[in-house]
Amino acid sequence: MNTDTPADQYECTARLLSITPDAAIVSNLGVASYVLAGVEDRARNFYQWGSMGSTTPIGLGLALALDDPVTVLDGDGSMVMSLGALATVADQNPPNLTVVVWDNGQYGTTGGQPSASRTVDFAAVARDVGLAATHVSTTDDFEAAYADAVASDEATVVVCDVEPVDPDERPPFDFAHIKWRFRDAVAPSE
């Protein structure tokens, strides 16, 4: 049992991979990608090294192109930058898309400055634009909410409050290599 608040991003990421070992995953630049690479550097991970605010749109494009489950690991800073993208996701509503927002309340890779997430209820915003959304604060609750989101027949947002971490791990730096590795690992839908 892990009912500590806020949740442990490493443990949540590990459990997420156990629930959807074959998911195509797009991770936000910075902490989300560092933690994912630290838990498991897999071919179906597409890490961001830039393009802040584009993580959820990339996941949308992937979900429209693939039949496989697609999971976005976004961050609160990136999501604040691209709240409008949730409206686009709602408009398309691909059933195979799950958007996880790791909310550590700060810009983790620029020095930990507080983000506007203190005053933003991401799950409420998502619901207001027409998406299914849940907000959890413990590792166990995240595991259950993520499993439900993946099983649902609509695009779903899972907002998870997490303890800030400062990972040492880094994903591969070569953008084109990550792209090729990812594309080779996923098959196009029929």
Add this chain to the structure above:
Amino acid sequence: MAWEADVLSVLKENSISLVVYLPDTALGGIIEAVEDDDWFTAVNVAREEEAIGVLSGGWLGHQRGALLVQSSGLANTLNAIGSLSKPARIPFLGLVSRRGDLGEFNLAQVPFGYNMPALLDTMGIRNHSLAETDTVARDVDMAAKSAFSTEEPYVVMLESTLIGAKDEY
């Protein structure tokens, strides 16, 4: 609808089935046709920078895509193009209605619109101005083939001499 029909044919011939756009009068004929044709996946984004993400996700999922926006909207995409499309070598075909040059009445369209080819050149994003209707099919086809064979974006500027200048003098 003549040149717009040429563009639609080129998109299909090049297997470009994902079309990501923001509404635009000059591109409206293409966008309506794409929305009405189930062969295409059409995505109307809230802001143009999202489009680079959606197109990149599509490419990662083996789907070719085109971006349909105004030059002012292309200005909204520059960070995503510079920090994702370019370094990861993720292609798309850009079809951009260019404001800010011949016949432009609105100064707000000038700094990015008039200078967009130079801005793209500075970023290393290839681009081509299309000013006449009779070369639309040939040039858009060649741009698409170049984008997807080299795996980098290619932007075609649809000039006011082709699409018409907005007349609000």
